[in-house]
Amino acid sequence: MKDTSLYFYNELSETYHLIFKNWPETVQWQGAFFDKFIRSLYAEGHEGPIDLLDASCGIGTQALGLAQHDFTVTATDISPNSVERAKREADKFGVHVHFGVADFRTLDKDVPGQFDVVLSADNAVPHLLDDQELSVACRNFYEKLRDKGLLIISMRDYDEILQNRQRSTLPRVMDEGKRIVFQVWDWAEAGNHYITNQFIMQELDGSWKTEVNSTSYRALLRTELSAILEEAGFTDIRWHMPSESGFYQPILTARKL
Template structure:
């Protein structure tokens, strides 16, 4: 199956990723508050050792570190991971990062209380085999009773309607407004689609158009649930945006090691 390079997509997008948000710092704080509340339910309050295995430029990782958690970030894109570390330092915190594929995490087993994989990162893996490999790695690095947190786009309706675009987003910058929008091109299997990600930047008396391309697997809630269960997680629960305030559905699950 032909697909665009995910690393190239995020390497190219990393300098401009914050422009997806109207106010990136405010979004970091809101998302961290939601995730922190989910952490507190498993099994209570307190600081956690957290791996954000798709940290990007740090949207969740920085917010969680500012909330008091001990966060490590990893991302397929070394450019994005490097920016996450730099942005964290600018805010007075340390965020160790690694450039790593979530299917082969460079961390010791049982080293984290929580693993976060947010921002629809998991659907960049285009086969069940690759998704299972990533989930097994997340399970490996979690301690016993550790918590998995995934956020995935609500694809059930998209699979039925096959939208061809996503709503535009507008961000204000010192140079003027930046407009971000996407065009979707569905594969013949009806499950996967290519994205053309456009950003239109003001440039003197004209505009500069920046285009990046990537591919997603539009995983339904049932598919994600089944893959998470197959990887050995239990207590699988979906949390809707209405109940959490998070912009995507959130799945939580626990890793319970088998008795010897």
């Protein structure tokens, strides 16, 4: 399947916040969540700010929230339009973040230095559609971490989704019925790949406007990602399920020792 993620996020950059009921509140919540989550696993005995690379920052949903806590944040994304939007949002939030454009597959060349934590949240890694791309990205995550550094990845629960090849998400109705958001998934006939069609419908000035953007994903099983991370050199690979963590997606953590 064609890599469509760059076009998808460039086109969605100005309306991405509409996927959330209240995006600024989501930024605050995710910042507080990941601050607590990271410190529970990494920062015991750590003095001073934590250097963190958000390697799929989008418009800043995680990066901006973490910058409000004691983190020195570098935030990159494959989409230049999303990074520009994130810069504007950082000014509104009054936080300082080092921004850049970078691809998982060339992260070793695109981003200088190493970090205490590398984060990729909200199902970005499954945009890598084959094992070769995924292996390159995981090696780059490893290279970007300092010794004893922590990798954090969140993604959809594809182990559950593949049991019945889910076809859509339930519509979420917001703004007193004036905004509806949902996805329709078109599965490939063979393999665990699908196209997400993201619908954002809004009533504006008495008429409805519909925006549809599409991108490709791999329905990545937890065992598949864990095996590739182990090959890249990571240890202590763990999965934290929503019932345990309180986050809305499974979270993987792994360490560079």
